[in-house]
Amino acid sequence: MMKGRSLLRWAGLLIAVALVSVWGHEARSSKAAGDSAAGYADIITIDIVGEMGSTELPPVTYRHDLHTEAMKKLNKDCSACHKTQDDKMSLKFMRTEDGSVAEMKELYHSNCFACHAEQAAAGNNTGPQDGQCRSCHNPRPAANSEWKDVGMDKSLHYRHIAAKTIKVDGQDVNCAACHHVYDETAQKAVWKKNTEDSCRACHKNAPTPVVEGGEAMKPALNDAAHLACVTCHVSTATAGGDTGPVTCAGCHTDEAQKQYKVVAEVPRLERGQPDATLVTADNLKKATLPAVAFNHKLHEAALDNCRTCHHEGIATCTTCHTLAGKAEGNFVQLEQAMHSLKSQASCVGCHDTKKQDPSCAGCHSMMPASSASQQSCASCHNTTGFKPEELEGMSNDVKRAVADAIVAERPTAMPTFRDEDIPETVKIDALVDKYEASNMPHRKIVKTMIAAVADSRMAAGFHTDAATFCQGCHHNSPLSKTPPKCQSCHGKPFEPSKGDRPGLKAAYHQQCMGCHTAMKLEKPQATACADCHAERTN
Amino acid sequence: MHRRKFLSLLGGAGLASAMGVTKSQAASGHSFNGYPDAMGVLHDSTRCIGCRKCEEACYQVNDLPKPEKEFKDLTVLDTKRRTDAKTYTVVNKYNTAGLEHPIFRKQQCNHCMEPACASACFVKAFTKNSDGSVTYNGDLCVGCRYCMIACPFSVPTFEYDDAFDPLIQKCTMCHPRIQEGKLPGCVEICPKEALTFGRREDLLGIARDRIRKYPDRYVKHIYGEHEAGGTNWLYLSGVPHTELGQIEVGKTSAPELTSGALGAVPMVVGIWPVLLTGAYAISKRKEKIAQEEKAEAVRATRESAQEEAEAALKAAMDKATKDKAAAVEREVKKAVAEAEKAFEEKLAAAQAPAGEADTGAGESPEEEA
Numbered sequence: 001m002m003k004g005r006s007l008l009r010w011a012g013l014l015i016a017v018a019l020v021s022v023w024g025h026e027a028r029s030s031k032a033a034g035d036s037a038a039g040y041a042d043i044i045t046i047d048i049v050g051e052m053g054s055t056e057l058p059p060v061t062y063r064h065d066l067h068t069e070a071m072k073k074l075n076k077d078c079s080a081c082h083k084t085q086d087d088k089m090s091l092k093f094m095r096t097e098d099g100s101v102a103e104m105k106e107l108y109h110s111n112c113f114a115c116h117a118e119q120a121a122a123g124n125n126t127g128p129q130d131g132q133c134r135s136c137h138n139p140r141p142a143a144n145s146e147w148k149d150v151g152m153d154k155s156l157h158y159r160h161i162a163a164k165t166i167k168v169d170g171q172d173v174n175c176a177a178c179h180h181v182y183d184e185t186a187q188k189a190v191w192k193k194n195t196e197d198s199c200r201a202c203h204k205n206a207p208t209p210v211v212e213g214g215e216a217m218k219p220a221l222n223d224a225a226h227l228a229c230v231t232c233h234v235s236t237a238t239a240g241g242d243t244g245p246v247t248c249a250g251c252h253t254d255e256a257q258k259q260y261k262v263v264a265e266v267p268r269l270e271r272g273q274p275d276a277t278l279v280t281a282d283n284l285k286k287a288t289l290p291a292v293a294f295n296h297k298l299h300e301a302a303l304d305n306c307r308t309c310h311h312e313g314i315a316t317c318t319t320c321h322t323l324a325g326k327a328e329g330n331f332v333q334l335e336q337a338m339h340s341l342k343s344q345a346s347c348v349g350c351h352d353t354k355k356q357d358p359s360c361a362g363c364h365s366m367m368p369a370s371s372a373s374q375q376s377c378a379s380c381h382n383t384t385g386f387k388p389e390e391l392e393g394m395s396n397d398v399k400r401a402v403a404d405a406i407v408a409e410r411p412t413a414m415p416t417f418r419d420e421d422i423p424e425t426v427k428i429d430a431l432v433d434k435y436e437a438s439n440m441p442h443r444k445i446v447k448t449m450i451a452a453v454a455d456s457r458m459a460a461g462f463h464t465d466a467a468t469f470c471q472g473c474h475h476n477s478p479l480s481k482t483p484p485k486c487q488s489c490h491g492k493p494f495e496p497s498k499g500d501r502p503g504l505k506a507a508y509h510q511q512c513m514g515c516h517t518a519m520k521l522e523k524p525q526a527t528a529c530a531d532c533h534a535e536r537t538n
Numbered sequence: 539m540h541r542r543k544f545l546s547l548l549g550g551a552g553l554a555s556a557m558g559v560t561k562s563q564a565a566s567g568h569s570f571n572g573y574p575d576a577m578g579v580l581h582d583s584t585r586c587i588g589c590r591k592c593e594e595a596c597y598q599v600n601d602l603p604k605p606e607k608e609f610k611d612l613t614v615l616d617t618k619r620r621t622d623a624k625t626y627t628v629v630n631k632y633n634t635a636g637l638e639h640p641i642f643r644k645q646q647c648n649h650c651m652e653p654a655c656a657s658a659c660f661v662k663a664f665t666k667n668s669d670g671s672v673t674y675n676g677d678l679c680v681g682c683r684y685c686m687i688a689c690p691f692s693v694p695t696f697e698y699d700d701a702f703d704p705l706i707q708k709c710t711m712c713h714p715r716i717q718e719g720k721l722p723g724c725v726e727i728c729p730k731e732a733l734t735f736g737r738r739e740d741l742l743g744i745a746r747d748r749i750r751k752y753p754d755r756y757v758k759h760i761y762g763e764h765e766a767g768g769t770n771w772l773y774l775s776g777v778p779h780t781e782l783g784q785i786e787v788g789k790t791s792a793p794e795l796t797s798g799a800l801g802a803v804p805m806v807v808g809i810w811p812v813l814l815t816g817a818y819a820i821s822k823r824k825e826k827i828a829q830e831e832k833a834e835a836v837r838a839t840r841e842s843a844q845e846e847a848e849a850a851l852k853a854a855m856d857k858a859t860k861d862k863a864a865a866v867e868r869e870v871k872k873a874v875a876e877a878e879k880a881f882e883e884k885l886a887a888a889q890a891p892a893g894e895a896d897t898g899a900g901e902s903p904e905e906e907a
Contacts, residue, residue, distance in 0.1 A: 368751035494721070494735050500744045506731030513587065513730065517639070526587035527612060 042248035201313030363472030576670030592724035654792030658688035767791025
């Protein structure tokens with residue numbers, strides 16, 4: 001009797017242990033799954049004390065939008081946490097200036113705890129209380145940041161120019177609302193027409209002095225942008241006007257950015273920029289090639305911001321990029337600034353990526369990388385340009401006029417041969433074996449390809465000769481109305497003396513299929529043999 | 539034999555075997571860089587369109603059994619396949635993240651420069667030929683299937699459905715055709731030269747050249763250049779090779795990894811029995827000698843004891859004989875003396891009475907002796 005009871009007791013104990021371990025395991029796994037799901041754009045790391053050298057506790061991870069919403073429910077606004085000085089809301093919490101470590105610690109603790117305690121007493125769902133240190137000082141918060149960089153593109157910029165809710169006293173344009181330069185006589189930031197620049201031109205990653213050696217500091221880009229954008233949005237919204245986002249998630253999420261209204265036809269910016277300009281070397285005595293006329297107007301329309309080419313601030317290329325290179329330009333020489341394949345800011349680098357467009361990729365994806373020829377140099381440094389010695393002493397106005405004239409002469413359509421000069425069909429029958437000969441509609445293909453780039457000024461500008469286009473397929477051939485046929489070079493496969501040159505069959509297939517794939521043509525499929533050459537029956 | 543002596547002998551044998559390992563490793567050819575003019579095939583998956591012509595050509599040139607679905611049927615590509623005893627090569631389709639079109643990769647025997655199958659085969663049924671191909675001789679095969687285990691690419695396959703003479707099957711790189719100056723079947727038929735045939739050295743040059751000329755098209759890795767010690771079949775791809783089902787196999791060939799251990803096997807098998815038998819024989823012989831010596835000693839002791847005993851016996855006997863003789867003599871003397879005395883007494887008496895007492899007294903001492 002006793003033995004049976006003790007056995008029962010042991011079994012009960014074992015089952016209990018098993019249940020607890022299963023429950024414990026489940027609890028762990030469900031938490032892990034929850035971690036990866038959450039992602040917010042409003043996670044801010046507060047490390048003011050840490051930056052002063054204290055290592056007592058890890059920085060605080062704080063969710064800003066969560067607090068903005070809570071304040072809204074309590075009928076409070078930004079001023080509940082942010083103080084205002086000289087009509088400007090401070091981005092710092094409950095202060096306008098930082099204090100000592102002890103002061104900062106006290107400021108955060110007393111204000112955070114006071115509000116949380118008050119809300120807890122009122123029965124509201126609120127944040128951690130005094131003593132729950134690790135709830136805020138949590139180096140590994142449960143949520144992931146989905147913060148995304150945001151930029152002012154041409155469309156967004158135009159919407160600010162056109163916004164009725166932005167009004168600058170005494171001005172009929174909105175520029176002064178954001179753009180300013182420091183006026184030394186007035187000792188304050190004022191708007192000066194045609195000096196408008198990117199925010200980055202003056203506001204760097206860290207605060208910098210307004211005047212060299214002075215005490216007054218320009219805020220860092222991060223602060224400057226939030227001061228300008230968020231405070232304006234908040235005040236406009238308070239006044240009841242139509243305005244932009246005021247929350248972190250409103251600007252810094254992929255989702256929000258996708259929902260921005262895009263103005264398709266943005267009028268050209270008015271900043272005194274030229275329609276065309278001559279890109280000349282800083283030292284004309286050392287320059288050797290003819291100056292390049294740059295169609296500024298065309299490129300403005302093709303890009304959705306100025307920053308792609310102008311990096312931080314608006315200046316001529318040669319301000320920083322000289323023939324020899326200098327510190328301001330990170331020692332990138334003028335030649336590299338214009339021709340580097342790796343940079344999107346260089347002419348060649350950007351043009352090269354444009355070749356990935358399906359209408360271009362048919363030919364260009366088959367061409368080896370960096371296969372520049374003398375011919376490609378002359379496309380820009382052409383003989384109609386002015387030689388360096390002719391440019392010396394030429395005024396800027398004359399240079400612009402010269403550039404305008406050169407640009408105006410450039411073709412707007414790609415030169416092509418007349419229809420009758422393009423063979424209508426090409427019969428491919430050299431390898432007839434299992435399949436019949438293929439009647440390639442040569443002219444139709446050529447004309448379709450030309451039509452695909454008919455609107456491209458880039459294609460018009462760079463395919464300088466009617467035969468240039470033919471070189472897409474008739475590669476390695478000189479410019480000619482009657483370029484060599486495929487058989488002229490391609491024959492038996494895998495001849496060691498011919499290196500990697502494909503045999504005739506592969507040459508045809510690689511060229512046709514490669515181009516079709518690059519141009520994203522669905523039909524004929526690469527594996528649909530009979531679509532190009534019927535299967536032989538006998 | 540003494541325990542210490544035995545242990546030191548054993549240690550010596552161990553040292554000898556260790557030295558033997560080093561030697562065999564050096565001789566195992568881990569610096570073998572392939573035959574200089576070995577051929578190979580370069581598969582460029584950016585060119586492959588998944589038409590399965592190579593599979594069809596393989597079936598034709600190798601007289602393989604007809605598959606269930608015909609080669610034109612491209613729906614076969616929807617499932618991942620592997621090579622088997624009736625299929626020396628398969629093309630698989632891979633859908634990789636970030637690409638709108640699928641990628642195709644042909645797979646078959648990679649024809650390793652140092653084939654693991656050949657090194658694992660203890661009857662030498664596999665041969666690495668100077669043309670780069672790895673071929674198999676079914677006449678030698680015992681069906682152990684060690685090659686299947688050894689191959690890092692899971693290539694050799696077994697005819698499980700053949701009950702009487704099951705053989706290993708795999709791609710031969712069309713070794714017989716290469717010998718005739720022809721191209722491998724798959725290479726010859728490929729419409730896009732997704733397969734390039736040539737000297738392995740030239741193919742590496744071609745592959746590097748393609749990567750250099752079209753840096754955006756390829757990842758900078760020629761699979762097979764170093765994998766498993768280098769293979770004669772090489773691969774180029776636009777995505778990491780692992781995404782096309784190519785395993786990470788390391789740069790060392792399987793034979794190089796195993797030759798040290800396997801090289802020691804003949805040594806261990808050959809020398810250790812001799813050594814141990816020798817040690818055993820020596821100890822046995824010593825035992826035998828000791829036994830013989832002991833027996834000899836026993837015999838000697840026994841002999842000397844016997845001699846002594848005999849001598850003692852003899853002495854005792856002699857003494858006894860002597861004593862007896864002396865006693866007899868003494869008794870005789872005594873008897874003679876007594877007889878003489880008696881005679882004299884009788885004589886004296888007879889001299890007195892008569893002569894009859896004289897004769898009787900003369901015979902009586904002789905009767906007593």
